Amino acid sequence: MNGKEALTPREFLRIADFFATNGYRLGPKIGEGTYSKVRIAERSNNGEFLAVKIIDKRIAKKSYVTKFLPRELEIAVLVKHPNVICTYEILHQGELVYIIMDYAERGDLLQLIQTCGGVSEKEAKRMFKEMAEAVKYLHNLGIAHRDLKCENILIMRDKRIALSDFGFSRLYLDxxxxxxxxxxxxxxxxxxxxELLRGAPYDPRTNDVWSLGVILFIMICGKMPFDDRNLKLMLKKQMSEGVTVPETVKTQVSSECVRLVYQILDPNTDSRPGVVDILQSDWLN
Known part of the structure; x- marks a missing residue:
C-alpha cells in the first residue's frame, strides 16, 4: 500500500463492504504514510466526515508492527484535547488496521506555508500557542510525540490546529x-x-520542544532553520553556530518572537525552555 495505490478493485470493495457494515461509507484517498493510506469516511447515520488511517501490517517492518503500532493505538484512544486529533474508533480486519479520527478540512501546516509562503505573526502566535498547549497536555499524560513537524500539524474547519500522527510516540514514564x-x-x-541526532539517550520532552522551535521558525521565516541534506554539517551548525533568523524577518516580527525562537533552538538542554516556560514567555503573554 505504500507508493502507488496497491489495492485491487476487489480488495477496495471488500474494505468498503467492511466499513458499510460498521456504519461508514469509504471515500477517496487524501494522504499516505510509509505503511498507511488516509481516506475520507462518512458516518452513515449523520453524514459526518471523518478521516480513516488504513495501516497494512503485511508491508510494515516487524519492529513497527510489534513495537510502534501498539503504542500508536494505545495513545490514540487515550488523548482527548481540543488541539489533538481525536480518535473515535479502531477497527481490525485481518492484517489491516483502521484508525477512525477527526477530519482536518483545511489540510496541514506545511500545505498552508507552501501555499502562502509563511504565516502572519498574529496567526503564528495563535497557532503556536495551541501547539504548545497540546504538547503540554501530552507531556502531563507522560506522552512524548517524537515526530512534531509541519505535516503533523493539522488545521480544522474552524482554523483550530490539532496535533496528529502518534506513530513514533511513546509513554515515556517507566x-x-x-x-x-x-x-x-x-x-x-x-x-x-x-541530542537525538548525536545518538545518545535523550529526554523526549526536550526533543519535542526543539521540534516546536523548528515549526515556529518555519512559520515566521517560510523556510527550514537548518539544511538537513548533510547530517554531520547540520549537527555542527546546530551546536557551534546556532540558528539565524534573517534580518528581513526581524523587521517584520516582534523582538519577543525572535527571542523565543533563539531560546527554544538552544542546543543546551539545560537552558532550553520547557513547554510551560514557552507558554509563559513574553511573546505568548
Missing amino acids: QQHGDVTSKTYCGSRAYASP
Whole structure:
C-alpha cells in the first residue's frame, strides 16, 4: 500500500463492504504514510466526515508492527484535547488496521506555508500557542510525540490546529524505574534536536520542544532553520553556530518572537525552555 495505490478493485470493495457494515461509507484517498493510506469516511447515520488511517501490517517492518503500532493505538484512544486529533474508533480486519479520527478540512501546516509562503505573526502566535498547549497536555499524560513537524500539524474547519500522527510516540514514564529517557532514533531529522541526532539517550520532552522551535521558525521565516541534506554539517551548525533568523524577518516580527525562537533552538538542554516556560514567555503573554 505504500507508493502507488496497491489495492485491487476487489480488495477496495471488500474494505468498503467492511466499513458499510460498521456504519461508514469509504471515500477517496487524501494522504499516505510509509505503511498507511488516509481516506475520507462518512458516518452513515449523520453524514459526518471523518478521516480513516488504513495501516497494512503485511508491508510494515516487524519492529513497527510489534513495537510502534501498539503504542500508536494505545495513545490514540487515550488523548482527548481540543488541539489533538481525536480518535473515535479502531477497527481490525485481518492484517489491516483502521484508525477512525477527526477530519482536518483545511489540510496541514506545511500545505498552508507552501501555499502562502509563511504565516502572519498574529496567526503564528495563535497557532503556536495551541501547539504548545497540546504538547503540554501530552507531556502531563507522560506522552512524548517524537515526530512534531509541519505535516503533523493539522488545521480544522474552524482554523483550530490539532496535533496528529502518534506513530513514533511513546509513554515515556517507566512507572517502576521513573525512567524518562528515550534511546530510539525516530522522527524527521530536519525537526530533530541535536541530542537525538548525536545518538545518545535523550529526554523526549526536550526533543519535542526543539521540534516546536523548528515549526515556529518555519512559520515566521517560510523556510527550514537548518539544511538537513548533510547530517554531520547540520549537527555542527546546530551546536557551534546556532540558528539565524534573517534580518528581513526581524523587521517584520516582534523582538519577543525572535527571542523565543533563539531560546527554544538552544542546543543546551539545560537552558532550553520547557513547554510551560514557552507558554509563559513574553511573546505568548
